[in-house]
Amino acid sequence: MAVTMAQALNTALHDAMAADDRVLVLGEDVGALGGVFRITDKLQERFGEKRCFDTPLAESGIVGSAIGMAMYGFKPVVEMQFDGFTYPAFEQIISHLAKMRNRSRGTVTLPVVIRIPYGGGIGAVEHHSESPEAFFAHIAGIKVVSPGTPADGYSLLRRSIETPDPVIFFEPKRRYWLKEEIDLPIETEPFGTAVIRRAGTTATLMAYGPMVRTCMEAAEAAEDEGWDLEVIDVRTLNPLDTPTLVESVQRTGRAIVVHEAQVFAGFGAELAARITERAFYHLEAPVLRVGGWDIPYPAAKLEEFFLPDVDRILDAVDRSLAF
Amino acid sequence: MAVTMAQALNTALHDAMAADDRVLVLGEDVGALGGVFRITDKLQERFGEKRCFDTPLAESGIVGSAIGMAMYGFKPVVEMQFDGFTYPAFEQIISHLAKMRNRSRGTVTLPVVIRIPYGGGIGAVEHHSESPEAFFAHIAGIKVVSPGTPADGYSLLRRSIETPDPVIFFEPKRRYWLKEEIDLPIETEPFGTAVIRRAGTTATLMAYGPMVRTCMEAAEAAEDEGWDLEVIDVRTLNPLDTPTLVESVQRTGRAIVVHEAQVFAGFGAELAARITERAFYHLEAPVLRVGGWDIPYPAAKLEEFFLPDVDRILDAVDRSLAF
Amino acid sequence: MDALVPDPASLLPPHPPVQLLDDHGELRESPDFPLDLKDEDFRALYRHMVIARRVDKQAIALQRQGQLGVYASLLGQEAAQVGAAYALAPQDWIFPSYREMGAALVRGVDPSAILHLFRGTWLSNHDPYESNFALLAIPIATQTLHATGYAMAAGLDGRDLVVLSCLGDGATSEGDAHEAFNFAAVFQAPCVFYVQNNQYAISVPLSKQTHAPTIAHKAVGYGMPGLRCDGNDVLASYAVTRQAVERARGGGGPSLIEAVTYRMEAHTTADDPTRYRTPEELAEWKARDPIARFETFMEGQGLLDDDMRAEIDEEAKAIGARMRSQITDAPHPDPMEMFEHVYVEPPGRYAEQREQLRAELDGSEEQ
Amino acid sequence: MDALVPDPASLLPPHPPVQLLDDHGELRESPDFPLDLKDEDFRALYRHMVIARRVDKQAIALQRQGQLGVYASLLGQEAAQVGAAYALAPQDWIFPSYREMGAALVRGVDPSAILHLFRGTWLSNHDPYESNFALLAIPIATQTLHATGYAMAAGLDGRDLVVLSCLGDGATSEGDAHEAFNFAAVFQAPCVFYVQNNQYAISVPLSKQTHAPTIAHKAVGYGMPGLRCDGNDVLASYAVTRQAVERARGGGGPSLIEAVTYRMEAHTTADDPTRYRTPEELAEWKARDPIARFETFMEGQGLLDDDMRAEIDEEAKAIGARMRSQITDAPHPDPMEMFEHVYVEPPGRYAEQREQLRAELDGSEEQ
Numbered sequence A, B: 001m002a003v004t005m006a007q008a009l010n011t012a013l014h015d016a017m018a019a020d021d022r023v024l025v026l027g028e029d030v031g032a033l034g035g036v037f038r039i040t041d042k043l044q045e046r047f048g049e050k051r052c053f054d055t056p057l058a059e060s061g062i063v064g065s066a067i068g069m070a071m072y073g074f075k076p077v078v079e080m081q082f083d084g085f086t087y088p089a090f091e092q093i094i095s096h097l098a099k100m101r102n103r104s105r106g107t108v109t110l111p112v113v114i115r116i117p118y119g120g121g122i123g124a125v126e127h128h129s130e131s132p133e134a135f136f137a138h139i140a141g142i143k144v145v146s147p148g149t150p151a152d153g154y155s156l157l158r159r160s161i162e163t164p165d166p167v168i169f170f171e172p173k174r175r176y177w178l179k180e181e182i183d184l185p186i187e188t189e190p191f192g193t194a195v196i197r198r199a200g201t202t203a204t205l206m207a208y209g210p211m212v213r214t215c216m217e218a219a220e221a222a223e224d225e226g227w228d229l230e231v232i233d234v235r236t237l238n239p240l241d242t243p244t245l246v247e248s249v250q251r252t253g254r255a256i257v258v259h260e261a262q263v264f265a266g267f268g269a270e271l272a273a274r275i276t277e278r279a280f281y282h283l284e285a286p287v288l289r290v291g292g293w294d295i296p297y298p299a300a301k302l303e304e305f306f307l308p309d310v311d312r313i314l315d316a317v318d319r320s321l322a323f
Numbered sequence C, D: 001m002d003a004l005v006p007d008p009a010s011l012l013p014p015h016p017p018v019q020l021l022d023d024h025g026e027l028r029e030s031p032d033f034p035l036d037l038k039d040e041d042f043r044a045l046y047r048h049m050v051i052a053r054r055v056d057k058q059a060i061a062l063q064r065q066g067q068l069g070v071y072a073s074l075l076g077q078e079a080a081q082v083g084a085a086y087a088l089a090p091q092d093w094i095f096p097s098y099r100e101m102g103a104a105l106v107r108g109v110d111p112s113a114i115l116h117l118f119r120g121t122w123l124s125n126h127d128p129y130e131s132n133f134a135l136l137a138i139p140i141a142t143q144t145l146h147a148t149g150y151a152m153a154a155g156l157d158g159r160d161l162v163v164l165s166c167l168g169d170g171a172t173s174e175g176d177a178h179e180a181f182n183f184a185a186v187f188q189a190p191c192v193f194y195v196q197n198n199q200y201a202i203s204v205p206l207s208k209q210t211h212a213p214t215i216a217h218k219a220v221g222y223g224m225p226g227l228r229c230d231g232n233d234v235l236a237s238y239a240v241t242r243q244a245v246e247r248a249r250g251g252g253g254p255s256l257i258e259a260v261t262y263r264m265e266a267h268t269t270a271d272d273p274t275r276y277r278t279p280e281e282l283a284e285w286k287a288r289d290p291i292a293r294f295e296t297f298m299e300g301q302g303l304l305d306d307d308m309r310a311e312i313d314e315e316a317k318a319i320g321a322r323m324r325s326q327i328t329d330a331p332h333p334d335p336m337e338m339f340e341h342v343y344v345e346p347p348g349r350y351a352e353q354r355e356q357l358r359a360e361l362d363g364s365e366e367q
């Protein structure tokens, strides 16, 4: 059946709560309202106020108390209402959620999942379209995940809830309504592996979350140019499946990494640097980076001029081929 | 005369306050105590409690109220007591300090400087040795600076206080006691430019803050190997002087970027990706990255095994030459 | 045993909330909160509320018609906003949240400027220094620290200036609100924290937000006076704010005011309130409509007749109509402006990126 | 007019602070805070305080001798820590700051395990689940949220378990403390917030930290009872904490306790207190030494004689000596352990980096 990313995520939460009663869902408006995107819809109705509940309006409080709940033995899945409202929780994430296991010499493990609807493209007001994944990729002790398809939305969220390590789970909010013909539950490729969504020979496009779909569209459009582009869905930023990325570039000789976040010091820099270190002699052109400009996310009427699209991606392929 | 980094910074604050009575210094323990590193020593005595004062223990409050003071017309220079305690202020920095001018279409300018003693090597307890510069380099709307010498400590801090844009000023705490023969006041190379600290031909080492000195030591040690290394002090991470970096690599054909922070998604990735994009055909080896391991900063007795040192840098030069 | 300073008793809010107009619009003056208002002030308060409601209605319509991406209505909070804003002197400042259209209008901010944020034309479109009205703040409670810092600065500078810091009931849960209250009290900054308790933070009711007796009781822990007023009573909202503002102006430090009101509309046009509140509750509050109540009072005082009402309605319509055309006729923003205001001194790469965008724009024109 | 819930009067802290032993060690029992202690309890309290002071002294000596990088002394706060920790049941938890050696000892944590953090051998070296004593927390106030979450979880789980959340006077200014107080109150979590007001946050005196009448008054704004005790009176610290703990255990929700005490040593061994406080002030508090006071009481009650004192001193010396050797004889930590505990499932690159480090270690051995 046709399942949207939103439905897949909601079902994943439902199934995880049904499978393990240590799983809790908490955050702002996740209860009666079911979350502003309805990803937690009906969970409180189904599992009660002790399993799914609203918290006061305080993100550091949400993550900090979730750490305590995890120490006790629960598996909290917390929702940050929007990307731009994750920042108040930054200290709890970096100083405790990520470090606790290491600090405690392995005695304290924190199976916490932080769900973050992220990215732009939905015409939202400011602070509602941020792509902060690079911050979290630079923090040791947490895993960073971003599904690009409904099937991965379900499967990667289930695995993220199961893994004993803390996970930052980035949900591409502009793809909440993206449909895929699947039956739930579904198990996709293993957690920590990248997937070749489209095999090709001209060059490799690499993306995660919202840009996977855009890269697939670019690859289709590229056919008119006679280009056969490979598209890789990175899926998990940390752990990162370097071998799959490198192997692809060794075949195609060219790579373009794509994300919505500003390019400067973005996660694309890590992908570019890493691939270059490992596929240097195979590269016919430098790994190119496509992303947002190095500016704050603009007002809604301008986001189409900020966000990477098919044209900007193909321009990069063009530049790559020109080397 | 021999001036330490700490003295240079303290004098810079003193001279800036004397030159412009809109300059305020605030933070935790910056008053009577003069800061835990004494960088604000005697400022309250000299300029009074209205120009230099202690705040309650709340970093978001310090940065958030400084934003209000800057809106009013002051030039607040705030101190974060340690790198690891900057995180509570992250939301105020990213959502307001960095974005305010853009959000207000240029009507509100925030000349705020946030001083952060950062980095390891002083045998401190946890949370006191972090290198978070990559987070801030990824934020549009702020400038990111890190001096590597006492002269730059003075000059770049003066310029940072003068520039109308917000600045995150990273002070390499392990170099507070580093001495240089200079007379204050001193004006060094322009803000926004990188400086070649040592000309060489074999390969280019690039660093900022605490690692500049380490790279100079590596370059000296390298002479025994018959290597003539160039060392570039990046000085300002944003704005970044790309031309100087690229020009150097075009001459040497090899580059190694060095920082204390973990390598994964660190600022070194940006330098490597950027240089490769612009000097692709000149590179005889991929730009290599030397830094801390991808783990939380370790306990004091292990930091020597975590931090990049002369040997780790020379190993990288070796690997670069082996390509 | 030495007495505590400040005396806790002096910080406790009045109970019940201060009300100067009872539910039937009868004036019940209070010696503690004397009214220093003339007839023209009463008319001005009425006028501001009517215009605010009209503008709000128009904004909702514009959103329904696809002219705005989203909008946060103030319906039901007109008295709370107008009363408080009216208590300020021209040199005073307001640091608003995103639901402060009423306060903005009192300060003379062009309503279309506010709507451009919701339309997505620009991130804001008014100069805060012209109206002493800061940018709308979306990240909850963050503006309270800017307000505190601005007030601290005015204090350091010896300026006669008071800051009104607006926040919601939910916002009081954020760490930033706590730090703002504490900084303002420690530095005795001329800052008045004005909490519009409209009973909800999106779907979360006050009972799940705090266990405090009232929001005003939070003031005690900072050593500042807590005040509480009927936020649907424009005179009480005015008089209570006035008292706090004058205390701050006189060097008496900050205060925390809780204006008890209700959000009659959805949280924003994107919200579905039927999921979390009942029609009965809504009806209860509808009966306490702030404008209707004040109208009864005005008529009773012979301050309002049909001509006057018609005149004000006309003006409100006109303002709403102008705002509508300013929005519907607004030019499409210039993409190149994205790079314009980020820095006074932009980094070198902006030049390259500008060129790249310029090329993209030319390219798409060709197609 | 309906009454406020909770009744604000029921939340206001007692004034002056609860004291059961006056400055001369005279017992002044209070009906509100009955003592449920037997002779062996009094002896245990005394013993814990003496050992804590000895261990603290030893730790400072170790730092001076270069065995520790830094150390945060509890000198003067023995009663506040021991009294509070002693009020807990075995299944209860403590979430400490970095100055909680006294509380750690009461919970049976090996003091050398705590010192390894300060020595820099490891970031911690005790299993929190063995002693129900969480890791020391250095980022101020962050632990209060972990304590709250742990208590919320116990509540959800229906466990008979109370959490003692320790923090300092300065910590009450952080947003995290506010959010922890609020969450605990909203969810009526079995959590007791225990603020050791030792008058300073490094160099910043309480008067610059808050304008509140007392720290205990902060409780009012969260709808939890505020309590205040003489933190240099071990019996008051015990009895007040005991009351709050039992209230929490009985489902009565959280409380906020302020233990008024003084930090007799420097903030840490790295600090120079002469820059911000006077010898007079220090002398004043020295006269209120918590152990001396309790000793007078014990002697008066015939609970302590020279043999017993000698015996306890011996034990304290022995514990201190053992701790010293555990530190001085500690092995150098294994560098490879850096990669050991970060993840349960580490990313692939850890293998490469381990190898690289291994090679570096081999290389340096060769030299």
Ligand SMILES: Cc1ncc(C[n+]2csc(CCOP(=O)(O)OP(=O)(O)O)c2C)c(N)n1
Pocket (backbone or CB within 6 Å): A028, A057, A081, A085, A088, C099, C138, C139, C140, C167, C168, C169, C170, C171, C172, C198, C200, C201, C202, C263, C267
């Ligand atoms: C830091 C942060 N977290 C979450 C949000 C999402 N959000 C927007 S409005 C709102 C509720 C605010 O409630 P309240 O403070 O009572 O103001 P009201 O909307 O009722 O006027 C929330 C949670 C936000 N804007 N900022």
Ligand SMILES: Cc1ncc(C[n+]2csc(CCOP(=O)(O)OP(=O)(O)O)c2C)c(N)n1
Pocket (backbone or CB within 6 Å): B028, B057, B081, B085, B088, D099, D138, D139, D140, D167, D168, D169, D170, D171, D172, D198, D200, D201, D202, D263, D267
């Ligand atoms: C978030 C954070 N900011 C700053 C610091 C630096 N710091 C360490 S202790 C301290 C003072 C704490 O004072 P208080 O809470 O009263 O505890 P005390 O040390 O007096 O026991 C400060 C500012 C820190 N550890 N964490």
Ligand SMILES: [Mg+2]
Pocket (backbone or CB within 6 Å): C168, C169, C170, C196, C197, C198, C199, C200, C201, C202
């Ligand atoms: Mg509200």
Ligand SMILES: [Mg+2]
Pocket (backbone or CB within 6 Å): D168, D169, D170, D196, D197, D198, D199, D200, D201, D202
């Ligand atoms: Mg203290």
